[in-house]
Amino acid sequence: MYYRADLRRRGYVLYSIHDNIPDSSDGRIFEALIDWRNKKYLEDLSLDVKRGLHHIVNQYKAIPGTPPKGFKREVIDIGKRRNGLPHTVSRWVPDPETWEVCRQAWVMRSRGVPIRQIHDQLRLFSALGSYTTFFTNRIYIGEMVYGKSVIHDYCEPLISREVWDLVQSMARKNSKDYNPMKGMLNAKHPRRANSRFILSGLVYCARCGSLMNGDSVNFRSGKRLDYYHCGKSHRNMECKALRIPKEALETIVIDQLAQYIMDPSILQMTEEEMDNNHREKTDKQRISLAALKAETEENQRKIRNLAIKISEDYSKSTALVELLHELEHKESALQIQLEALRAQADKNLTFTPSPQYREDLAKALDLLKTEDDRSLKKRIIQQFVKQIMAEREGDKIRGVVYFRYPEIDDTTTKSHRRESNP
Numbered sequence: 001m002y003y004r005a006d007l008r009r010r011g012y013v014l015y016s017i018h019d020n021i022p023d024s025s026d027g028r029i030f031e032a033l034i035d036w037r038n039k040k041y042l043e044d045l046s047l048d049v050k051r052g053l054h055h056i057v058n059q060y061k062a063i064p065g066t067p068p069k070g071f072k073r074e075v076i077d078i079g080k081r082r083n084g085l086p087h088t089v090s091r092w093v094p095d096p097e098t099w100e101v102c103r104q105a106w107v108m109r110s111r112g113v114p115i116r117q118i119h120d121q122l123r124l125f126s127a128l129g130s131y132t133t134f135f136t137n138r139i140y141i142g143e144m145v146y147g148k149s150v151i152h153d154y155c156e157p158l159i160s161r162e163v164w165d166l167v168q169s170m171a172r173k174n175s176k177d178y179n180p181m182k183g184m185l186n187a188k189h190p191r192r193a194n195s196r197f198i199l200s201g202l203v204y205c206a207r208c209g210s211l212m213n214g215d216s217v218n219f220r221s222g223k224r225l226d227y228y229h230c231g232k233s234h235r236n237m238e239c240k241a242l243r244i245p246k247e248a249l250e251t252i253v254i255d256q257l258a259q260y261i262m263d264p265s266i267l268q269m270t271e272e273e274m275d276n277n278h279r280e281k282t283d284k285q286r287i288s289l290a291a292l293k294a295e296t297e298e299n300q301r302k303i304r305n306l307a308i309k310i311s312e313d314y315s316k317s318t319a320l321v322e323l324l325h326e327l328e329h330k331e332s333a334l335q336i337q338l339e340a341l342r343a344q345a346d347k348n349l350t351f352t353p354s355p356q357y358r359e360d361l362a363k364a365l366d367l368l369k370t371e372d373d374r375s376l377k378k379r380i381i382q383q384f385v386k387q388i389m390a391e392r393e394g395d396k397i398r399g400v401v402y403f404r405y406p407e408i409d410d411t412t413t414k415s416h417r418r419e420s421n422p
């Protein structure tokens with residue numbers, strides 16, 4: 001709720017795209033229409049899922065998609081479509097060919113046999129990762145979970161409740177830090193970081209403040225719709241936020257970013273700030289360098305005095321010589337510190353001049369618009385964008401992009417230059 005209040009405070013609800021929206025240096029409000037094709041997909045999707053399919057699932061136990069291991073499709077005729085063609089759907093029924101081997105896998109697992117060993121013996125799947133899904137699918141105790149609803153007596157159970165419970169407790173024990181939601185809530189989750197969604201880890205739901213995940217829907221026509229979806233809305237429908245089409249959101253954010261970066265007043269402001277920061281940094285360094293020099297001089301003075309004392313009175317020499325060693329030791333430590341600080345100060349003298357900085361920004365922007373490499377795009381965006389709050393209402397996307405203090409990372413543009421001009 002904090003985010004929502006924050007958005008309101010920034011005039012998020014009060015302004016529309018035609019008003020003169022005040023920009024602050026760190027947050028920009030946007031509102032845009034979604035591409036009509038995306039909109040159509042979204043409507044198809046919600047119609048499909050919300051009405052048609054739920055009805056069909058509940059009434060006929062029919063389910064779309066590929067059945068899990070141990071099951072096969074059984075096509076049933078449920079009457080005629082509006083256009084007169086027969087309307088067939090399919091339900092999942094036990095597949096006699098794989099039923100027993102699946103049961104065997106569950107029994108082995110319930111006795112603590114490691115997944116790798118089960119795999120070596122039964123070869124249920126080609127990849128080890130598939131077993132995790134297999135051993136958590138409630139269909140094997142006869143339950144069909146579909147969207148929000150559960151059909152408890154969907155089919156004949158493959159295993160008993162006891163076997164199910166044993167396997168589930170095993171999975172919990174094996175994962176050190178058992179929290180099924182943790183992964184998806186973590187902005188640095190590897191799956192999120194590697195996805196083709198270049199804003200992943202940056203987009204938050206404007207309604208509830210949760211991270212939004214990248215997700216896809218595949219249509220029977222072969223088309224795919226990528227979208228960002230509120231983590232809470234996805235998991236257990238706690239949030240009613242709608243899906244936001246990926247392309248539309250990414251285009252808006254890149255546009256906003258381009259406007260932000262090239263805004264002359266923002267440019268001037270950030271350059272002044274960089275200059276100030278740099279001056280502050282060098283001032284601090286000058287002060288600590290002076291202090292260190294004074295300390296070194298004081299130490300050297302002590303060494304000289306001590307040397308004189310030792311030469312004057314040999315009776316006290318043992319203790320004094322020890323002290324002298326101590327001071328000499330300190331002297332070499334001070335010299336090392338001085339050298340390090342001087343080297344640092346030399347490096348900081350070369351402040352990136354404005355034209356170079358602007359050129360780098362323009363280059364980053366150009367890469368963002370022309371480059372196909374998603375990981376490069378993602379890296380550039382992450383340098384400038386701190387956070388995006390977004391939500392969809394009908395065919396409109398609204399939100400705020402929060403920018404961070406832009407500093408060009410040399411490695412992004414330079415390493416790329418090398419790649420493109422070998």
Ligand SMILES: [Zn+2]
Nearest residue numbers: 205208230239
């Ligand atoms: Zn939400």
